[in-house]
Amino acid sequence: MVPRAAHCISRKQIDEETLKVMYRLHRNGFKAYLVGGGVRDLLLGRRPKDFDVGTDATPNQVKNLFRNCFLVGRRFRLAHVRFGRDKVVEVATFRRKPAVGEMPEDPEDHFRFQENVFGSPCEDAFRRDFTINALFYDINSFSIIDYVGGLEDLAARRLRVIGEPVERFTEDPVRMLRALEFCARLDFSLDAEARQGIYRAAPLIADAAPARIREELMELFRHGVAGAVLRHAAAMGLLEPLLAGYAGDEETFDLLEHLDRRTRGGLPVVEPFALAALSLSRFLRACPPNREAPVTEVVRLAGLVLAPHCGYFSIARAISHQARELLVGIYRLARGRRQRGERRLLGNPMTPHALDLLGCWSEVTGDYRDLVGQWRAALDGKAPVSTPPPDAPAKRRRRPRRRKRNTDKGSPG
The missing domain is CATH 1.10.3090.10 (cca-adding enzyme, domain 2)
Structure with missing residues (x-):
């Protein structure tokens, strides 16, 4: 147990709603600890994404204390205390590993039983995954409680x-x-x-x-x-x-x-973009841009490259479609300027995103750098949009069909 004077965590670093939950639990005779990653991040001088509370109160006891509390989960029963529309403080009861032979009366409840056997803070700490995630901050004494050697591992910057x-x-x-x-x-x-x-x-x-x-x-x-x-x-x-x-x-x-460097700089990655990035190298090997292929074949190959990942993870068709469009767009961009359909390509809403991914690819491989610059200038309107080369066959206009005239001159008698 590390007293307040020997650690860096202050209540000022904990949001107001979490403090309200912890203090109410404490005033009603329950233990109230800040648990998990929030304690770890505060000790490392990082800003936690959120705060979780651990207590010896059961989920139903927590619900009785807070009118704005909702119980969630079947396998792992939790209490969610809601403040407004967006703020939720998660409260978990301390748990322990069931003793040998300790089983529920109904075998079908085995998994839920395994996760909902309540215990002491020490037993709860030993159920957690890593030592740095098993540190507790006690709102009563403002001390850090360490049952598993997590403080030593934090100091050594070691994951155990x-x-x-x-x-x-x-x-x-x-x-x-x-x-x-x-x-x-x-x-x-x-x-x-x-x-x-x-x-x-x-x-x-x-x-x-x-x-x-x-x-x-x-x-x-x-x-x-x-x-x-x-x-x-x-x-x-x-x-x-x-x-x-x-x-x-x-x-x-x-x-x-x-x-990742762009993400840390404030430019997040959405799932279709991530999926296309994971598949891009394999796609370029299956469908190299220097090989002439009809667009239908390019679309087919892009779908084949993405299919194992999308099928295994049951990815929605809209997401897989966007990822496929990114790959097809990269193929068309990598083919170069002065290709048929350039105006349509520049007007496609997926083209700027495909060019963004191609630009990232060029940064790490050195390929297509000059071409990426040319396309960016065309998208920005700084370069003229090219027309098909003179030797390209002109698209034949389809003549309208002539209506067949009625040549019958007689009439029914």
Whole structure:
């Protein structure tokens, strides 16, 4: 237990709504701790994305204290205390691992039971994934409580798993991806035992729910660490089971790291753009711009390249369509100026985004740099829009069909 005078966290750094929740719990005789990533980030001098509260009050007891409280989740029961439309303070009851032989009366309730056995703060800390995420801030004494050695790991900038890594990764394979994400986001080193655990348990990531993996992948892009994490995942044998057989290459990792730098600079990446970036290298090999191909064939090949990822993660047709349009647009831009359909291409709303991605590709590979500049000038109106070359065959106008005249001269009698 670290007293207030020996740590840097102040109540002024915690938002007003979270403090209200913690103080009401405390006044009613319950423990009220700030838990998880909020404590970690405050100790590192970072601004937390949000704050979570841990308590020994059950979800129903929390609900009875707050009229604006709603209980959510079946497998993991939580209390959400809402303030206005956008602010939610999440309150979780301290939990423990069930004892051997401790099972619910109804076997169908096994998973919900596993996640909703309430316990002490110490038992709750040992259920968490990494030591740096198991630190508590007590609103009563303003002290930091550390049951697992998280403060020592914070000081050493080291990520360590609580418990035996393979066992914890088997419980939840997504922890392997989160371990690499935290190392990249916080610039931490990965503990040797955790690293060996990922090597051994990597195939288990294929058992995780695709929807959850998809959300974790987009978190990598939102935090600007997708390139670094996926590069390390590939080196540790985690990438192919993670993305259903996808094997990245150096050019793709360089492109993702370039996008990450833009994200950290304030230019976020949306999912169709991220999907096209992941597929661009493979698409250019399947459909090189220096090879003449009808647009229908280019569209088909773009769809084939995207199909494994979109099918595995059940990506909506609108998102996959935009990603395909980006790839097709890049092919047409990389073909160069003075191609038929240039005016339509410049008027396509996806063209500026395709050119943006092609520009990122040119930055990391050196390809198409002059061409990217020419297209940007054309889009900005600084360069004339070209017409098809003189030797291009003119498009034949279709003559309207002549109506057949009625030649019958007789009439029915």
